[in-house]
Amino acid sequence: MAKLSRLIDYSLIKCMSLLPISRNMIVLHSLPDYSDNAWAFYQYLIDRGYNRKYRIIWLVEKPEKYKPEENVRFVCGESKWVLFRRDYYLARAKFVVHTHRTPIGRWRKDQVFINTTHSASQLKAAGGELQKTAWRSAPTYRLRCGEDGLRKMMKTTGKPESHFLVIGMPRLDLLYRHRDCVSELYPGHKYAKVVIVMETFRQNRNFIDSSFVNTYGMNLIRSEAEQRRLDDWLVANNVLMIIKPHPMQDLSCVRMESLTNIRFLAPLELCDRDIQLYQLLENCDALLTDYSSIYYDFLLLNRPIGFMISDMDAYSRGFVIDDPVAEMPGRKLEHFDDLLGFLEDLKQGKDDHQAERKALTDKVFKYQDDNNCKRLMDFIEKYPPQSGR
Numbered sequence: 001m002a003k004l005s006r007l008i009d010y011s012l013i014k015c016m017s018l019l020p021i022s023r024n025m026i027v028l029h030s031l032p033d034y035s036d037n038a039w040a041f042y043q044y045l046i047d048r049g050y051n052r053k054y055r056i057i058w059l060v061e062k063p064e065k066y067k068p069e070e071n072v073r074f075v076c077g078e079s080k081w082v083l084f085r086r087d088y089y090l091a092r093a094k095f096v097v098h099t100h101r102t103p104i105g106r107w108r109k110d111q112v113f114i115n116t117t118h119s120a121s122q123l124k125a126a127g128g129e130l131q132k133t134a135w136r137s138a139p140t141y142r143l144r145c146g147e148d149g150l151r152k153m154m155k156t157t158g159k160p161e162s163h164f165l166v167i168g169m170p171r172l173d174l175l176y177r178h179r180d181c182v183s184e185l186y187p188g189h190k191y192a193k194v195v196i197v198m199e200t201f202r203q204n205r206n207f208i209d210s211s212f213v214n215t216y217g218m219n220l221i222r223s224e225a226e227q228r229r230l231d232d233w234l235v236a237n238n239v240l241m242i243i244k245p246h247p248m249q250d251l252s253c254v255r256m257e258s259l260t261n262i263r264f265l266a267p268l269e270l271c272d273r274d275i276q277l278y279q280l281l282e283n284c285d286a287l288l289t290d291y292s293s294i295y296y297d298f299l300l301l302n303r304p305i306g307f308m309i310s311d312m313d314a315y316s317r318g319f320v321i322d323d324p325v326a327e328m329p330g331r332k333l334e335h336f337d338d339l340l341g342f343l344e345d346l347k348q349g350k351d352d353h354q355a356e357r358k359a360l361t362d363k364v365f366k367y368q369d370d371n372n373c374k375r376l377m378d379f380i381e382k383y384p385p386q387s388g389r
Contacts, residue, residue: 036116038097051069091107095111123319168365197217233343241263278297305357307333331352
């Protein structure tokens with residue numbers, strides 16, 4: 001049934017492609033629904049009244065969950081059945097802004113599909129999703145934040161420089177605005193410090209990138225006794241630790257048991273509370289990560305970063321640079337006691353890596369401001385660009 005529905009979808013789009021493309025139609029799509037770069041860009045469009053000029057179409061799983069604004073429509077984007085309305089908008093929209101792959105790839109060569117991508121730069125080697133693809137499934141452009149990320153992604157995708165827009169990513173604007181997300185998530189508490197833990201995935205149905213199984217959500221924690229010891233330290237020092245597993249991680253490998261001051265974020269908890277990840281990031285005093293590219297974006301906050309590298313030798317995907325540790329501007333943590341030392345430094349306000357972070361920030365980001373959405377909308381308004389396609 002799924003194959004038949006997809007065949008009918010493609011046939012519908014081919015027929016609808018006889019209709020003129022609508023220059024003033026923008027389709028948005030994100031994973032998870034209504035989130036990430038597409039959400040930040042949408043809020044910019046609404047706040048500045050662009051929905052009075054452009055028709056905005058959101059492709060989501062359950063359209064009934066969302067209240068549309070003027071000239072905005074929420075449309076089912078994924079189903080085992082034929083989706084006539086989705087196919088109609090995908091066939092007619094001039095612009096499609098998406099965070100991951102769209103349900104159906106670009107069909108018409110005069111359409112503009114803009115992949116907002118995942119981070120400002122990358123440390124890990126790319127998976128199969130970034131390799132060369134046929135034009136119908138490849139975006140017209142991918143967003144980049146600066147020369148560093150541009151060169152790395154040119155290498156991993158095999159695409160020329162003209163394929164990329166070095167204008168920044170919409171969600172980075174959220175790092176320059178404050179919303180008290182911690183009080184919304186954990187009402188009734190006031191913490192001295194908030195630390196977020198975000199590691200990359202190691203196992204899922206498509207990839208096994210490490211032989212190490214991250215049972216406790218942090219590769220430095222190897223036993224329940226260590227987990228409880230960490231929680232005791234956090235309670236004693238009034239520090240909150242939020243662990244957000246990677247959305248691609250096989251969670252059957254992880255014991256997602258929250259303790260007193262160690263809190264796991266369930267996969268859809270932020271979405272259910274209408275909180276964006278980068279709004280939460282802005283609330284955090286420090287980041288603990290491993291090889292995840294999230295740390296490049298966190299650089300814009302100029303706050304401490306601890307790199308948990310205890311399983312680096314077991315990480316089989318590899319890296320895009322020869323010496324990944326040299327591009328980690330923060331304390332390197334290989335053992336449990338290193339983690340406690342990092343937290344002690346945070347409590348005391350000790351930060352020995354500001355100069356390293358600043359140097360990497362300048363290397364990664366062409367723009368260090370909250371005008372990323374504006375630059376994307378300026379590109380759409382002025383399309384086609386003066387030079388190029």
